[in-house]
Amino acid sequence: xxxxxxxxxxxxxxxxxxxxxxxxxxxxxxxxxxxxxxxxxxxxxxxxxxxxxxxxxxxxxxxxxxxxxxxxxxxxxxxxxxxxxxxxxxxxxxxxxxxxxxxxxxxxxxxxxxxxxxxxxxxxxxxxxxxxxxxxxxxxxxxxxxxxxxxxxxxxxxxxxxxxxxxxxxxxxxxxxxxxxxxxxxxxxxxxxxxxxxxxxxxxxxxxxxxxxxxxxxxxxxxxxxxxxxxxxxxxxxxxxxxxxxxxxxxxxxxxxxxxxxxxxxxxxxxxxxxxxxxxxxxxxxxxxxxxxxxxxxxxxxxxxxxxxxxxxxxxxxxxxxxxxxxxxxxxxxxxxxxxxxxxxxxxxxxxxxxxxxxxxxxxxxxxxxxxxxxxxxxxxxxxxxxxxxxxxxxxxxxxxxxxxxxxxxxxxxxxxxxxxxx
RNA sequence: GGAGAGAUGUCAGAGUGGUCGAAUGAGCACGCCUGGAAAGUGUGUAUACCCCUAAAGGGUAUCGAGGGUUCGAAUCCCUCUCUCUCCGCCA
Numbered sequence: 001x002x003x004x005x006x007x008x009x010x011x012x013x014x015x016x017x018x019x020x021x022x023x024x025x026x027x028x029x030x031x032x033x034x035x036x037x038x039x040x041x042x043x044x045x046x047x048x049x050x051x052x053x054x055x056x057x058x059x060x061x062x063x064x065x066x067x068x069x070x071x072x073x074x075x076x077x078x079x080x081x082x083x084x085x086x087x088x089x090x091x092x093x094x095x096x097x098x099x100x101x102x103x104x105x106x107x108x109x110x111x112x113x114x115x116x117x118x119x120x121x122x123x124x125x126x127x128x129x130x131x132x133x134x135x136x137x138x139x140x141x142x143x144x145x146x147x148x149x150x151x152x153x154x155x156x157x158x159x160x161x162x163x164x165x166x167x168x169x170x171x172x173x174x175x176x177x178x179x180x181x182x183x184x185x186x187x188x189x190x191x192x193x194x195x196x197x198x199x200x201x202x203x204x205x206x207x208x209x210x211x212x213x214x215x216x217x218x219x220x221x222x223x224x225x226x227x228x229x230x231x232x233x234x235x236x237x238x239x240x241x242x243x244x245x246x247x248x249x250x251x252x253x254x255x256x257x258x259x260x261x262x263x264x265x266x267x268x269x270x271x272x273x274x275x276x277x278x279x280x281x282x283x284x285x286x287x288x289x290x291x292x293x294x295x296x297x298x299x300x301x302x303x304x305x306x307x308x309x310x311x312x313x314x315x316x317x318x319x320x321x322x323x324x325x326x327x328x329x330x331x332x333x334x335x336x337x338x339x340x341x342x343x344x345x346x347x348x349x350x351x352x353x354x355x356x357x358x359x360x361x362x363x364x365x366x367x368x369x370x371x372x373x374x375x376x377x378x379x380x381x382x383x384x385x386x387x388x389x390x391x392x393x394x395x396x397x398x399x400x401x402x403x404x405x406x407x408x409x410x411x412x413x414x415x416x417x418x419x420x421x422x423x
Numbered sequence: 424g425g426a427g428a429g430a431u432g433u434c435a436g437a438g439u440g441g442u443c444g445a446a447u448g449a450g451c452a453c454g455c456c457u458g459g460a461a462a463g464u465g466u467g468u469a470u471a472c473c474c475c476u477a478a479a480g481g482g483u484a485u486c487g488a489g490g491g492u493u494c495g496a497a498u499c500c501c502u503c504u505c506u507c508u509c510c511g512c513c514a
Contacts, residue, residue: 043483044474047472047473056495057494061495065441065442079495082494246470377470
């Protein structure tokens with residue numbers, strides 16, 4: 001969430017920035033400022049009362065020590081009034097703090113300067129394009145037919161075991177998954193990211209830390225007996241490794257990567273876009289995360305974008321990069337680049353990575369800070385990106401590389417998979 | 424799952440009702456000492472919020488978390504979480 005002081009000091013800037021999201025936040029912002037004013041007033045009142053009681057208590061202690069019990073008793077009488085007042089102010093304080101917090105939760109991150117105003121996906125800006133579209137002498141098959149024909153993925157079997165959106169990969173389908181994961185992890189490690197293997201379930205605090213809670217509660221699977229959530233992305237456990245941590249300035253940037261399965265309820269999505277691998281409840285992804293010095297975060301975002309680019313180039317998939325407009329950008333992001341690969345048989349673009357700078361929006365909730373040379377602590381910037389999510393990569397690989405007899409894998413995957421062809 | 428012990432600052436570790444944000448030691452930072460270093464020595468070493476502000480200064484909260492008793496809680500009581508030991512179960 002945004003920092004109240006930042007909002008106070010930059011009200012106009014915040015409002016014009018937020019306007020790019022195609023929504024007016026004036027009312028919320030002003031409510032936040034007035035709630036904060038009230039919070040300060042009540043805090044002051046409470047502190048004053050507590051200071052008085054503390055002084056009184058100290059005095060009573062002294063009197064008892066020096067044997068003046070009677071005087072102590074008269075002072076005691078005065079404390080009950082203060083106690084009552086303190087209780088009242090405490091109640092007021094927690095009420096106004098709750099109000100403030102709830103208001104803050106409703107305000108998304110302020111889009112950074114390059115983000116354009118926009119209503120939705122149609123206003124995103126293509127900033128990069130690479131690769132060529134394959135041409136076929138036959139009608140290319142969509143991946144769900146290829147996975148069936150070559151027995152790579154069994155969607156029906158997944159339904160039996162769990163439900164729709166939980167595919168079962170087998171034989172070369174399974175090995176392709178494992179090969180891709182290893183390829184992505186190796187590339188990340190070579191780019192300087194430290195590899196982690198993290199829990200796939202997280203507690204409530206972690207959910208709040210990265211902003212999945214409270215607003216996206218319905219999108220996560222919830223193990224209610226233990227109050228754990230299945231992670232929707234490795235971003236959650238990875239970023240939360242640094243929750244409540246104060247780093248030294250020279251530790252930055254911190255670069256982490258990890259492979260995890262990702263679990264998403266995808267409540268409310270249906271229709272033709274969910275066919276095959278296009279939208280799943282469980283999928284595999286390698287994530288890259290960085291904690292950065294605020295002065296470097298945008299440079300670092302560029303390097304992350306470059307990293308994802310090289311992955312797609314090595315896989316030889318035609319792709320484009322979109323700079324998301326205000327209306328299409330995620331709630332917590334300040335700047336997001338989406339990567340889309342072209343799916344030759346479906347004849348459409350599939351999103352395979354989303355790489356973002358969250359500035360201090362996540363760090364504020366995480367309480368992830370660093371101490372600078374000047375001794376002051378300030379919030380880090382957090383960034384993350386998919387590098388990469390597997391299902392749609394697999395869809396594009398299968399569709400774009402098919403021939404009449406099977407599927408030819410890109411060279412880079414041969415040693416990772418242990419085979420160069422399917423079929 | 425059962426029984427017991429415990430959770431204090433960067434770390435180790437004292438503190439069992441008052442002057443405790445917290446002894447002592449280590450670490451770390453800066454200074455002195457030194458040709459340089461070690462040793463020695465001096466000073467400093469949490470976070471958040473608020474008031475005041477040029478700076479300084481002051482107030483409040485925080486000793487796993489939350490609640491309670493008390494004029495006053497690190498210290499007493501209750502609940503929860505976690506750690507360790509033993510037993511049970513087990514990949």
